[in-house]
Amino acid sequence: MTFDQILFYVFSFWFIASSLAMIFSRNAAKAVLFLILSFFSAASIWILLEAEFLAITLILVYVGAVMVLFLFVIKMLNIDKSTLRAKFTGYLPLGLLVAAIIIVEMTLVLGGNQFGLDIVTAPARHAADYSNITVLAMQLYTVYVYPFELAAVLLLIAIIASITLVQRNELNRKKQSISEQVNVQAKDRVRLVSITTPSKEDK
Amino acid sequence: MMNTFQFDTASLLLALPEIFLLSAIVVVLLLDLFLTKRFKQVTYYLTQASLLITGVLSYNLIGHPETVIFSNSFVLDDMASVFKVFMMGFSMVAMVYSRHYLTQHSLFRGEYFILVLLSILGMMVMVSGYSLLTLYLGLEILSLSLYTLIAIARKRSGAIEAALKYFVLGAIASGLLLYGMSMIYGISGSLNISDISAFASDANLGARETLIINFGLVFLVIGIAFKLGAVPFHMWVPDVYQGSPTSVTMFISTVPKIAAVAMLVRILVDGLGAMHAYWADLFMVLAVLSIALGSVVALMQTNIKRMLAYSTISHVGFIMLGFVTGVVSGYGAAVFYVFVYILISLAAFGIIILLNKEGFEADQISDFKGLSKHSPWFALMMLAVMLSMAGVPPFIGFYSKFFILQQVISAGFITLAVVAVVFAVISAYYYLQIIKSMYFEDADKDITISAPMDIQLVLSINAILILVVGIFPDFWMKLALSLF
Amino acid sequence: MVSLSDYLILSAIIFCIGLVGIFVNRTNIITLLMCVELILVAVNTNFIAFSHFLGNEAGQIFVFFILTVAAAEVAIGLAILTLLFRNKGTISVDVTNSLKG
Numbered sequence: 001m002t003f004d005q006i007l008f009y010v011f012s013f014w015f016i017a018s019s020l021a022m023i024f025s026r027n028a029a030k031a032v033l034f035l036i037l038s039f040f041s042a043a044s045i046w047i048l049l050e051a052e053f054l055a056i057t058l059i060l061v062y063v064g065a066v067m068v069l070f071l072f073v074i075k076m077l078n079i080d081k082s083t084l085r086a087k088f089t090g091y092l093p094l095g096l097l098v099a100a101i102i103i104v105e106m107t108l109v110l111g112g113n114q115f116g117l118d119i120v121t122a123p124a125r126h127a128a129d130y131s132n133i134t135v136l137a138m139q140l141y142t143v144y145v146y147p148f149e150l151a152a153v154l155l156l157i158a159i160i161a162s163i164t165l166v167q168r169n170e171l172n173r174k175k176q177s178i179s180e181q182v183n184v185q186a187k188d189r190v191r192l193v194s195i196t197t198p199s200k201e202d203k
Numbered sequence: 204m205m206n207t208f209q210f211d212t213a214s215l216l217l218a219l220p221e222i223f224l225l226s227a228i229v230v231v232l233l234l235d236l237f238l239t240k241r242f243k244q245v246t247y248y249l250t251q252a253s254l255l256i257t258g259v260l261s262y263n264l265i266g267h268p269e270t271v272i273f274s275n276s277f278v279l280d281d282m283a284s285v286f287k288v289f290m291m292g293f294s295m296v297a298m299v300y301s302r303h304y305l306t307q308h309s310l311f312r313g314e315y316f317i318l319v320l321l322s323i324l325g326m327m328v329m330v331s332g333y334s335l336l337t338l339y340l341g342l343e344i345l346s347l348s349l350y351t352l353i354a355i356a357r358k359r360s361g362a363i364e365a366a367l368k369y370f371v372l373g374a375i376a377s378g379l380l381l382y383g384m385s386m387i388y389g390i391s392g393s394l395n396i397s398d399i400s401a402f403a404s405d406a407n408l409g410a411r412e413t414l415i416i417n418f419g420l421v422f423l424v425i426g427i428a429f430k431l432g433a434v435p436f437h438m439w440v441p442d443v444y445q446g447s448p449t450s451v452t453m454f455i456s457t458v459p460k461i462a463a464v465a466m467l468v469r470i471l472v473d474g475l476g477a478m479h480a481y482w483a484d485l486f487m488v489l490a491v492l493s494i495a496l497g498s499v500v501a502l503m504q505t506n507i508k509r510m511l512a513y514s515t516i517s518h519v520g521f522i523m524l525g526f527v528t529g530v531v532s533g534y535g536a537a538v539f540y541v542f543v544y545i546l547i548s549l550a551a552f553g554i555i556i557l558l559n560k561e562g563f564e565a566d567q568i569s570d571f572k573g574l575s576k577h578s579p580w581f582a583l584m585m586l587a588v589m590l591s592m593a594g595v596p597p598f599i600g601f602y603s604k605f606f607i608l609q610q611v612i613s614a615g616f617i618t619l620a621v622v623a624v625v626f627a628v629i630s631a632y633y634y635l636q637i638i639k640s641m642y643f644e645d646a647d648k649d650i651t652i653s654a655p656m657d658i659q660l661v662l663s664i665n666a667i668l669i670l671v672v673g674i675f676p677d678f679w680m681k682l683a684l685s686l687f
Numbered sequence: 688m689v690s691l692s693d694y695l696i697l698s699a700i701i702f703c704i705g706l707v708g709i710f711v712n713r714t715n716i717i718t719l720l721m722c723v724e725l726i727l728v729a730v731n732t733n734f735i736a737f738s739h740f741l742g743n744e745a746g747q748i749f750v751f752f753i754l755t756v757a758a759a760e761v762a763i764g765l766a767i768l769t770l771l772f773r774n775k776g777t778i779s780v781d782v783t784n785s786l787k788g
Contacts (some may be wrong), residue, residue, distance in 0.1 A: 006712075008689045012697050019725055023708030028717045035721050038701075049694070049739040054750050061754060066724075066761050073765045074717060085764055095710040099753045100701045106699040109418045115409050115692035118742050122688045131745075132225065139694050139744050140751065142208040146273035147748075150328060150340040151755045157321050157344060158759035160232070161351035164314040165766040336749055343756045347763055354767045360774040366767050371719050375709060378726035381753065382702060385730055385746075389695075389737035394745050608719060 015041035214272035220260040227253035235313030258291030275395040278333035282686040301450035322348035326462035365446025372439040380426025386419025395472040404477035434492040443510035453552035493520030498630035528614035535684035538604040543603035553662040567587040573646030584666035593631040599673035694736035702729035
């Protein structure tokens, strides 16, 4: 076994194990932590594939922002655990069976006959001064400038959507107007009306 | 790397409709912030103006020779331009209907129009997408805007549940689609549709390559079927249609179908056309299941939005049948069907919105009782819409089904055509049910129509078009055929 | 050496774990969203593996955009989830239920 292979199997083991732990975890916060572990393993695998920039991005953006957002929402909503697992066990055996069949089938398609080392040879490692980020940036800002702009639109949608959906002070909400309160005068507050009391003769 | 990159500023002119729309979105977004409540209608008019101008800009590009720009990720051909023009037209009609609904249900907010415009931008990107990457990004721009549009009715838990359902299933569908895309990329080595097409139509394609393309194809077809709402990936359609605010239901069920069909054409016809024999089999199964389930389950519905959802599923089945044929005329018939379906659907939802009153959703079939007595004109229009959906001549819905079946038969799938006709006849029953309650039952509640003139006028034109285009379908059919 | 097929099988396994997770956690929306993330990471691993073995960067660029989209998607998904919680006081919804006919 080469060193590459040992690393690959170690990271793969953690990747698969923590993913399994994530889907079977009964506690949403623990599930997030397991998912973070599997993201770290995925990032390690990506580094083996010489995609350093994306591996770092995965950790910074995903673990640093997205997963924290998950944790934030879990803590904020204070989810009742008992209702969440009501249907859990019923589907489990069937789900595992289907998954096992799919994995076997996919392994047959993706196995050594199609993508083995003799068919797709491993490329030589890049030199030590190879910069993955330069290569990607070169492509991103030239060839992929159109998708790059589209990604900007996507982020704009995310901003508009999350503000539209969760901001609480609606436009027609009743709220204080400080300047009006300060400028109020006695005549605005007290209205003197003359009421004629009905006399006894009317009854 | 650098020397292969070319950027020609003149090519920006070919993307002018998209560029204009994006700029308009930003302007409307900023302007909306400063509009006081009295002037909120300005957002609506600006939206309509942006759609109109974008439509005109796209119309001017019709007839431009097929050009691929932005490093092979954007294509401008007649299909793209014509689709964009139709998208703008249909969206404008949908906006006229929506405004009435939004004002009555106090959902009239500037963000609504901005999200609609953003979703239309996403559809335009999909229609012009010429690489897997741009198609995916366009799809996500569209989907994310639609999820938000549904959830914009923040006080209705039905709408929120619908949004969540749509969101989760849409995200899974995107995941499956991406897995398929990764396989296609892995075997062909490129994301561009033209490279993939060249790779797939290579005569010396080995067994290994064919296997992997087919493997990816299964995931791609599942992803596309999810987005179109074909059986067995339809589970989101009825719930989303029922739960969403009616104006959003109307929008989701109409215009995005053009974009979904465009994505289907770009990936499966333009890209993997050589693999037609493989994906047509999958499509055949999906189409038959959709037509059957859509027609039968719709019979049991009492909610008209849910009924229209199942009716949409069966229409999607017919659209997919057009792609099963594998010939250009079949694809043309499918595109014609999409346009006709949208025209009819818009009118149907327009009438539902017309019956809405302040704080009251007219979404039950029983709400149509006695419409003929109170408003004979709109009852007549609903009659035209329903007969058209059922496929009764001389309405336009007959010709769209007829063209599809004609192509299916000439491609040699006689049994398929027979099955489709049988279920079309079954589906006529529930359309007739609505006609029955309009004409032969008495109203149990007040159904006077108090909608503003603009919606009544546009709705009338929309319904008359169903009849007029039905009398002269040839021109539109030729137009649809010329796109391939 | 590690072959391309090893990477692809790894991501296929993760992909299936994600699908199973969706299947068994049908009512728990937060875990559902995390399963979707798992599926996306599997797809990303696929793209990066292909990109490495093909020697072209397009796959890595695609992953860059998938990460962007996924982050935007999570933001909107969690916003909708928050709304659901405000409306119903729970986040338990069966998203695959369409048995109402």
